[in-house]
Amino acid sequence: MEALRQELLAVFDAEYRDHLRVVRDILAGGAVEGRAVSEIFRRVHSLKGAARVVERADIETIAHALEGRLFRLLEEHRPAGADDLAAIGAAMDQIDARMQDAPEAAEPGGAARDEGGAGAVADGSGADSYVQVPASRLDALVGVVQDMMGIAERQDRLWADLEDLAAAARRTGPAGDPAAELARLTRALSALSHERGRIAGQADRAMMRLDEEVRAVTLVPAGTVFGSLSGMVRQIAREHGGGEVTVRLLGMDVRADRRVMQALRDPVIHLLRNAIVHGLESADRREAEGKPARPVLTLSVRMLGVRLLVSVCDDGRGPDLEAIAARAIRQGLMQPDDPRLPETLLALVFAPGFSTRAAADRLAGRGMGLSVVAEAARALHGTARMEAGQPWGTVVTMAVPVSRRQRTTLVVEAGGMTIGLPGRVIERLARVRQADIRMADGRAYFTLDRRRAPAGEAGGDAALVPVVPLAAFLGRPEAALPVHGGALSVVVLGMADGGCCAFAVDRMLEVRILHVSDAGAVGLDSALIPGVGWPRGDRPVFVLNPDTLLERWRKAGATGGHFDGAADAAREARAPARRVATVLVVDDSITTRTLQKTILQTHGYDVLLATDGVEALSLLHRSPRRIDVIVTDVEMPRMDGFALLDAVRSDPGLSRIPVVLMTSRNEEADIRRGLDGGARAYVTKQGFEQGELLDIIRGVL
Structure with missing residues (x-):
């Protein structure tokens, strides 16, 4: 019975969050009358019944009282007034706060209560948790399962044929011709081998589709994990003596891996x-x-590139840098004569035991909260x-990969990029001599033995395999087959029809298990x-979708494999050296900087x-290299993109350098401010494509 109760509580947890989300969306939409009142009544009534089932009398009581108030509105055909709206909002907050504090919420995951007295949120690893799945996703999953069942039936038939x-070989008597019988068996086995290869290829693709669909199911809106926190925050603020606070939730429709979201909830x-403890100020001070x-x-x-950014911002007094420095000196984290740079001081607050509060209370002061966040x-x-914060307050941001999915991947270099190919679709890795490549109808081929010949039989199951440079599909359509040491390194991919094709790469690096983020990279073909x-540092591995790669290979007619001719090489040797243009990329996000760097270097x-405007100006003045164009974000610490643009335009030595603003801020006023300030182009990241940035840079040079 206890197991059933825990399961019902987990279901109730998901249900109450959904009801509260809908009610709060209705309240935020403006006037509440007619259908809106009826919908809130229905939700509250359902919530009351569900609370009764799981024996949550406290939630049932709150819902029952609100249900009576809503029933009177419906009976009298009245819209909800200001008092009614306040009562509905307060009831939602009370339910939220009680659910957050409930011991039952912690028990399934084995999480204990923390020093502050608030229930620690389990990550779902110790008990069943529930997510809502669109019917279309279930249909897609059913389709993939049916395909896999079909593949299993074909495999059963293959074994039956074998x-x-x-059995036929055993029935053959000694009177038969052994050579003829051996040839017949060899042909039959070869046909079965081809069929096995086709089945294996289809199974691989079905497994990949299943993997994609299952991962899509695990992607949930941020609101399902964070949407219920607003009521808890308002309740904590009241208990702390801060009165009423406004809680704004932004980006609650952003989807990411549920496990990642849940791990960030605590x-x-x-x-x-x-933010409540350190950021709230008196009414007199706020007014002043x-x-x-x-x-x-x-x-x-x-979302920013392949990172999920979760930020908490208050409009309070902001970080006290002097208090942070004093505390850091007392704890031995810095010396009295060390430079007191803001970014250095603000990084210290995440050290275990660090707190600027003089005394601890039930909410904060022990210095563990921010270290928990960092960990x-x-x-x-x-x-x-x-x-x-700007113009006041404090902002704390956690930036994490969108998912924690792992995948076995072959890591290669091609076209100046580090590329990952899922291991399941790779049929073979090969080193092919340039002399063994044959050209026919604009295509490059080599001979691949797909199986060894039986003993005593000449030859084997050889196939002509087309080979193209992988770089040709990574933004370099004119790329030639990369020859190193007189040979090509090729990755052979199997296709659903049993055929195969090969992609030549510059180098094969390693096979490793990568943490792969489920997001289209900024500026790349998602x-x-x-x-x-x-895998390491800030150099990303771009993991390809092999189905898309093969589809584009077919659309290109499997052409593109060619070698640089000797005449071309001689002509390039005689040509004067062409200076490479230098682009300064300014962005505080390491992800965005790295991706833009990869795109530009590839071309x-x-x-x-540079990480912000201050560092960019320093580079502009100190770098021995001539900088030809600046691509800068707008929102950055210390000096933002608008200030950097003003500084460049007002400096006679720098004013000739074209500046391109690339930012997620797409308001008309921001665009006008940037272009009026002298920017040559203003690119919004929401609709950004790799080709657009390259075209803009070519245009301004």
Whole structure:
């Protein structure tokens, strides 16, 4: 019975969040009357019944009281007034707070209560958890399973044919011709081998589709994990003596791996609690500084390249750098004469035991909250960062990969990029001599023995395999077959029809298990490159979708394999050396910087990197290289993109350099400000494509 109760509680947890989300969306939509009142009534009634089933009398009581109020509105055909709206919102907050504090919520995952008294949120590893799945996803999963069942039937028939062949061989008497019988058996086995190859290829693709569909099911909107925190935050603020606060939730429709979102939930609660303790100010002080009377806490979720960014922002007093420095000196984290750079000081707050509060209470002061945040981000292969808000307050951002999926991947270099190919689709790796490549009808081929010949028989199952440079599908359509040491390194991919094709690469690096993020890389072809892995440092591995690669290979007519001719090489040797243009990329996101660098270097540009406007100006003045164009983000610490643009335009030594603003800010006022300030182009990241950036850079040079 206890197991059943825990399962029902897990289902109820998902159900109550859905009801509260819908009710809050209705309240945020404006006037509440007619159908809106009826929908809220229905949701509250369902919530009351579900609470009764799981024996949550406290939730049932709150829902029952609200249900009576809503029933009177419906009976009298009245819209919800200000008092009614306040009562509905307060009831939602009470339910939310009680569910957050419920001991039952922690028990299934084995999570204990923390020092602050708030229930730690389990990551779902210890008990069943539930997600809502669109019917279209279920249909897709059913389709893939049916395909796999069909493949299993074909495999059963293959084994049956093999058994029939073995039985026929046993029935053959000594009177028969042994040579003829051996030839017949060889042909039959060869046919079965081809069929086995086709079945294996189809099974591989079905497994990949199943993997994609299952991963799509695990992607959930941020609101399903974070949407219920607003009520808890308002309740904590009241208990802490801060009165009413406004909680803004942004980006709740962003989808990411449920496990990643759930792992971030507890750190987010720490950050929200920390914002209340350290950020709330008295009404008199807020009025004196021109702030809104009610404090505002913002929880935002957004995608940036292959990273999920979760930020908590308050509009309070902001980081006290002097208090941080004093505490760091007392703890031995820095020396009194060390430079007190803001970014250095703000990185220290994530050290275990670090707190600027003089005394601890039930919410904060022990210095563990921010260290928990940093550790959670590191566990997800991400980072945590604090910065001063604009124009006031504090912002703490966790940046983590979108998913924690692992995949066995062959890592190669092609066209100046580090590329990953899923191991399941690779039929063979080969080293082919240039002399063994044959050209026919604009295609390059080599001979591949797909099986060894039987003993005593000449030859084998040889096939002509077309080979093309992988770089030709990575933005370099004129790429030649890369020859190193008189030979090509080729990756042979099997196709669903039993055939195969080969892609030549510059180098094969390694086979390894990568953590692959489920997101289209900024500026890259998301259909061809649906994921990015980060094996080391900040150099990404772009993991290809082999089905898309093969589809584009077919559309190209399997052409593109050619060698650079000697005449071309001699002509290039005689040509004067052409100076490579240098692009300065300025962005505080390591992901965006790295991806833009890869794109530009792939297309022949020299690239310098800066993390903000201050560092960019320093490079512009100190670098011995001539910088030809600046591509900069807008939102950056210390000096943003608009300030950098002004500084460049006002400096006679720099004013000739064209500046391209590339940012997620797409408001008309921002675009006008950038172009009026002298930017040569303003690119928004939401609709950004690789070709657009390259065209713009070619146009301004």
